[in-house]
Amino acid sequence: MLTDRQCKVLKLIVEKYIKDPIPVGSKTISKTLKCSSATVRNEMSALEEAGLLEKTHTSSGRVPSEEGYRYYVDNLMEPKKMTGEDMLKLQTVFHNQQLALSDVIVKSLQVISDMTNYTTVVLGSTSHENLLKQIEVIPIDDVSIIVIVITDKGHVEHKNIRLQDVSLDEVKKTVNLINNLIAGTPIDEVSAKLEYEVKPIIGKYVKQHEQLYNAFYHVFSDFTNQEVNIVGKNKFLSQPEFSNIEKIRTVFNKLESPELIHSIEEDDDNNIKVYIGSESKIDDDVTVIKTRFKNGNQEGTLAIIGPKRMEYDRVVSFLEYMKENIER
Amino acid sequence: MLTDRQCKVLKLIVEKYIKDPIPVGSKTISKTLKCSSATVRNEMSALEEAGLLEKTHTSSGRVPSEEGYRYYVDNLMEPKKMTGEDMLKLQTVFHNQQLALSDVIVKSLQVISDMTNYTTVVLGSTSHENLLKQIEVIPIDDVSIIVIVITDKGHVEHKNIRLQDVSLDEVKKTVNLINNLIAGTPIDEVSAKLEYEVKPIIGKYVKQHEQLYNAFYHVFSDFTNQEVNIVGKNKFLSQPEFSNIEKIRTVFNKLESPELIHSIEEDDDNNIKVYIGSESKIDDDVTVIKTRFKNGNQEGTLAIIGPKRMEYDRVVSFLEYMKENIER
């Protein structure tokens, strides 16, 4: 258990280091705390002993360790209320009556990315939550048609497919069958249902059924599992801890890998969760802060991704604000 | 005018430097050319005089200048035929009968990006070439509908809009009006036509016409002018001349700015065009190689973007192959 003063020292160090990423010395802290630098040094080595602080070399100042940030976030951080200016910017987005909720969310996370200089992510509902609402087909020319897939949550995707010697009539028959038989099915089960429920029927009644079946099968199996919206990846380029290209490359690759991004929502806790450093699974110097939201049939995940040395208090208050405003 | 030997020297230097980005010395060249390093030095200083070579410092080897690359591309470069392996990879993409042409193009440029380690771009038809084919509306819930816009070239976009107290009937009336009155109009003129041809009519026959008019107006004015597909931006991260973050940042910002990307197709020459360094308008160390393609009603631009120190011959042959295969 930390003493009161140790908490103060840790908090000061974390906050100082977040402002300015250079190791913090005892002298700096002693100025704010009413005691000598020697006393601070003693507290510091106790905190280091406890694994909350680290030195970059034997005679350097201290830097928060992963556990140090953790302790700060869990116990020391005070909620920071948003500035009027920040609030105002977001409110103008939220009060745009014409935009659908999903657009409002994406737009405001763009704004947040610019305000904070961190990367933001919006994940929509997952494919097992999205039910097939209907499909539409538009003929483009003799050989190609566009298939549009719409889910109950309003997720739309389209695909241009090529067919040889298939009459529009037969396409329409198939479309009607699909709409009648498997609308309402979770998107990720559609491919299977197509095989067991639709294939046998079109096999009997539709010419060129092989080709049509294959085409639609691909439309659904290629259906993106989830709407993923990442904004401001380039913000990492202005963070000092990502000044080397290698690091940037690994982070960018991770941010583009669907698995990684989906792992963000693995834990479906509804509160705001903070994943620090290695917990982020992206890079030891990266922190992910996320929350889930739900409004009617719209649900999903918001995340803000930045350096471990992140303005935790500010980011948390942004996410709280977003969650609150989305949910009513 | 360059002598024969000067051409040989320039060609060797450019090709050597492209392989390995370190200044090329006279000794290296003299090994390949049957003459002494002193002779090569004389030729080199003639080439420097002519502005085709540069030194990084007084006693360094030579590096091609922008004009040097230009001369190489225009006069010295020999077309390099594609390796069987490269060809094979692309052919499997092209021979996929199920994919629409536009998907084949995007897929093959992904493949090319991986093979070359350069960034690739596909630009679709511009908005004044795309004609509105039809719009479709799908109601999602009480307050929101999805509007889907389809162009004659098969470009599809959708937008989720929110309406208050508007009956589905009225929406459908408006949609029918739009489809009847302004289908066939170039996308970038639709907004205007909407105002002059549709607004007066729905004003009379449709309740809540203000709201509906505004919603559709926004759907069309937000319509993306053009399909832009950039693949492999991260490839820049592994090019040695982009090892500093500042440079990467400016390049990434440029690649994300629509104006810049559109400037690629400004010149609608149908041949393969090479923009070296400052000509690329992206960065002095960047080269853009592009070509237009056309197949039936599908047209657009392909581009490969990489360091100025690019494998020009290889890239040109890739683009030739692509153009040829698309156009038949």
Next chain:
DNA sequence: TGCTAGCACTATTATTATACGAGTGCTAAT
């Protein structure tokens, strides 16, 4: 007992000096 002044010690950073080498340009000889 807890705090602090004082001091020896340590590692980083910046600066300077030195040597090395890969390259050039020029001159004189072939």
Next chain:
DNA sequence: ATTAGCACTCGTATAATAATAGTGCTAGCA
């Protein structure tokens, strides 16, 4: 016209030095 030879230049690498900002520890004080 070509080339061997040589002085010269500049970037890179290495080592030596000093300055500095920090530490840990000890001993004395309230």
